[in-house]
Amino acid sequence: MARADRTTLARRIKARRLELGLTQREVAGDDFTRGFISQVENGLIDPSLKSLEIIAQRLGTPISYFLEDNDAADPVAVEQSIRRTYELLETDLEGAAAASATALSGAEKLGNPSLLARARSGAAWVAYNKSDFSEAADLFAAAAEAHRTAGNTTQMLRALNAAGSAAHRAKDYAAAEEYYTSALEAVPLIHEPDLHDHLRVLVNLGILLTHQGKSAEAKNILEQALSLSAIHKEYYRYGEVYHALGVNYRRLGFPNKAIEHYQLAFQFYEAVQEPLNAAHALLNCGNVYMETGDYAEARRLYRQTLDIYEELGETEHAANARAKLASVAWHEGCPQEALALADAALQHLTDEKERGRMFVIKARVLAKDEAQVTFAVDLYRQGLALLGPSADSNDVAEACYELGDLLMRLDRAGEASPYLARAADLYRRLKG
Structure with missing residues (x-):
């Protein structure tokens, strides 16, 4: 039996899988990894006969279907299928998937790297629009390799950038960084x-590095991007760039620079009429003022943020803004206002850590009422449980100390001991 070449084999396996509506993980089962099936389908590896038998069985297809080499392809038909893929992307995703499978099948038979790159990109966009970001990243990377073979470095760079975007959406940050870095390395070529x-x-790389917590690297990359934006009057993700710089300056200990960039993000989002993003920038700006002890300015910004969220009908975001206002009220010595805001926030808050902070605020207020002390102990415990056993912040240290102190006043020293010990440990670590 004559065996089909690797690209033909890859095309047939993928086409049959898509026809059956199976995922790569389902085909992989317990015998292979999803990555192995992806490499097989992209023609990057040649499976052994034993592996092929397992794959064929899983696809309900005789192994001869994958092995026999009896295909031919028409380049004009392939070109038409590629165009059809892009035409259908926005209106008929299943139709686009069928067209891309046909295009990829023909392009792999022909072996023309330029045609193959475009067919792979079409298939990648189908996967991306289906939210199968891991598959999309693999296909964009395969398209980049075909563009490299064809000598088209510009298109290779664009495919690598798209691969990075897809990997980022898949939360495969290491792969995304590798793709973006490879794209940057292509620029001088x-x-x-x-x-x-x-x-x-x-x-894209700067925002990825921000998400990874690599603030020093992210800041440098994003500042380069701002310089290019100013020179070429190109405002790609401009508000996000300012917002990300605010995040990174805040992490690096430059509150004034953080405030400056959050405000620039707010101004840009206001100018392009994106009120939700504008509100997010204001909220983060308020967070910096809160951290620096300027409670009056934090209150003003949180109130402005709350008004925007309520006008937009963003119930959960509004609850978050109320939670921030509750913290301000507590720090300003307004316990009853803090209690009312915390109760209102808890009605719609879903973030566990924010809920934990609200329980702690309620506990602090109620601990001052002798009739509510036992309830306050329960609230402290609920709050700390939601904040998590590994939470590492001054607020957590204070809550642990307050709960320990409260339990000591109630003559419950045995219960107080672990909280006081945790508070001491946190204070020690936070002071370096």
Whole structure:
């Protein structure tokens, strides 16, 4: 029996899987990894006969179907299928998937790297629009490799950028960083690089690094992006860039720079009429003022944020803003206002840590009422449980100390001991 070449084999396996509506994980089962099936389908590896027998059985297809080499392809038909894929992406995703499978099948038979790259990109966009971001990242990366073979470095850069975006959406941050970095490395290889492409990769990488907590690297990358934006009047993800810089300056201990960039993000979002993002920027700006002890300014910004969220009908975000106002009220010595705001916030808060903070605020207020002390102990415990056993902040240390002290006043020293010990440990670590 003559065995089909690797690309034909890959095409047939993928086409049959899609026809049956199976995922790569379902085909992999317990015998293989999803990555192995992805590599097989992208023609990157040649499975052993034993592996192919298992795959064929899982696809309910005779192994001969995958092995026999009797195909032919029409380049004009492949070109038409690629165009059809993009035409259907927005209106008929299943139709686009069928067209992309046909295009990929024909392109793999023909072996033309340029055609193959475009067919893989089409299939990648189908996967992306189906929210199968891992599959999309694999296909974009395979498209980039085909563009490299074809000598089209600009398109290779764009495919790598798309692969990074898909991997980022899949929360595979290491892969996303690798793709974006490879895209940046391609810039000097292009005779006349499109600076807009360069900008997009910088922005995407900077925001990824922000999500990874790599603030120093992210800040440098995003500042480069801002410089390019100013030169070329290109405002790609401009509000997000300012917002991310605010996040990174805050983490790096530069509150004034953080406030400046959050305010710039707010101004941009207001100008382009994106009120929800504008409110998020204001909220974070308020957080910095809160951290620096400027409670009056934090209160003003949180109130403005709450008004925007309520006008937009964003119930959960509004609850978060109320939670922030409750913290301000407590720090300003307004316990009853803090209690009322915490109760209102808890009606719609879903974030466990924010709920934990509200329980702690309620506990602090009620602990001052002798009739409510036992209830306050329960609230402290609920709050700390929601904040988590590994929570590491000054607020948690204070709550542990307050609960321990309250239990000591109630002559419950045995219960107080672990909370006081945790508070001491946290204070020691936080002071370095």
